[in-house]
Amino acid sequence: MKLADIYKEFRTDIEYIELVLEQTLSAKHPVLKEASTDLLKAGGKRIRPVLVLLAGKFGNYELERLKHIAVSLELIHMGSLVHDDVIDNAPLRRGRETVMSRWDNRVAMYTGDYILGHAIETTKVFSEKKVHMIISDAMNQMCRGEVEQIRDQYNWDQNIRTYFRRIKRKTALLIAVSCQLGAIATNVEEELQKKMYYFAYFLGMSYQIMDDILDFVGTNEQLGKPAGGDLRQGNVTLPALYAIDHLDGFKHMLENKLSKESSVHIDMTPILEAVRQSGGIEYAQVMSDRYLQKAHHLLKDFPECEAKKHLTQVAAYIGRRKY
Numbered sequence: 001m002k003l004a005d006i007y008k009e010f011r012t013d014i015e016y017i018e019l020v021l022e023q024t025l026s027a028k029h030p031v032l033k034e035a036s037t038d039l040l041k042a043g044g045k046r047i048r049p050v051l052v053l054l055a056g057k058f059g060n061y062e063l064e065r066l067k068h069i070a071v072s073l074e075l076i077h078m079g080s081l082v083h084d085d086v087i088d089n090a091p092l093r094r095g096r097e098t099v100m101s102r103w104d105n106r107v108a109m110y111t112g113d114y115i116l117g118h119a120i121e122t123t124k125v126f127s128e129k130k131v132h133m134i135i136s137d138a139m140n141q142m143c144r145g146e147v148e149q150i151r152d153q154y155n156w157d158q159n160i161r162t163y164f165r166r167i168k169r170k171t172a173l174l175i176a177v178s179c180q181l182g183a184i185a186t187n188v189e190e191e192l193q194k195k196m197y198y199f200a201y202f203l204g205m206s207y208q209i210m211d212d213i214l215d216f217v218g219t220n221e222q223l224g225k226p227a228g229g230d231l232r233q234g235n236v237t238l239p240a241l242y243a244i245d246h247l248d249g250f251k252h253m254l255e256n257k258l259s260k261e262s263s264v265h266i267d268m269t270p271i272l273e274a275v276r277q278s279g280g281i282e283y284a285q286v287m288s289d290r291y292l293q294k295a296h297h298l299l300k301d302f303p304e305c306e307a308k309k310h311l312t313q314v315a316a317y318i319g320r321r322k323y
Contacts (some may be wrong), residue, residue, distance in 0.1 A: 022037065035102070085100050153233070167208040
């Protein structure tokens with residue numbers, strides 16, 4: 001099942017959000033316009049806007065109000081991807097050339113800044129201080145997560161606690177505030193707002209762990225890039241951490257084969273196979289499932305409605321992203 005099948009009843013609203021995204025990123029400068037809209041046309045799952053809209057269904061649903069939250073959070077996500085690609089020196093994103101690859105690092109950095117600037121501008125319609133505090137804190141945490149990842153590149157002595165903190169900041173928090181802000185914008189009662197935040201947080205943690213698993217076992221078609229990209233760039237994710245702790249000689253293999261200078265031309269096949277043989281994939285799957293179970297447990301307390309059914313389906317979709 002695809003996400004598009006899950007929220008097909010919201011297709012009109014999602015298409016409207018897509019249109020607003022395109023209009024928001026329209027720029028007079030030809031390079032900025034082409035670079036930002038090219039990223040938009042590359043697509044994406046739009047999980048954050050979808051969660052904003054679904055959370056809004058539990059309150060006084062008003063698309064014209066919710067669109068500002070949905071667009072802002074997706075722009076924050078998109079802007080961070082452009083910056084990520086520069087940091088990782090990534091030539092492809094979703095099977096297409098990255099902004100960095102098509103132009104250069106300078107254009108990519110300013111494109112990311114341009115997108116993030118629009119993300120902040122989009123929420124100016126909200127007078128509630130809480131909305132702006134939540135968004136600014138999420139952006140702050142994302143930046144800290146990125147800096148931590150840069151600091152720990154090619155550091156094979158990391159621990160699992162550091163990994164979970166990093167994916168919380170880089171991924172899960174923005175997904176969490178998608179539900180939270182959708183609820184706030186539609187006046188959902190405060191207790192349910194908190195539950196929605198944690199539901200989406202657990203969902204985000206599970207989602208990122210599954211992404212990290214797929215980087216070891218996914219096909220080029222699934223990933224839009226070759227498998228093993230994270231390790232090649234020195235980013236140590238959960239399956240590799242498990243292999244380092246449980247497979248004799250694996251850490252030594254990484255130290256000898258992977259570095260900023262040599263990673264580009266290394267054959268990743270033996271490394272990927274070692275991670276698969278270590279049990280790291282299965283361990284990461286168990287951890288992803290635990291977070292997903294926590295999300296499902298919280299969902300039981302949500303009021304019965306169509307939106308709850310759709311949130312259940314979104315959670316199930318994340319759990320089905322098997323290899």
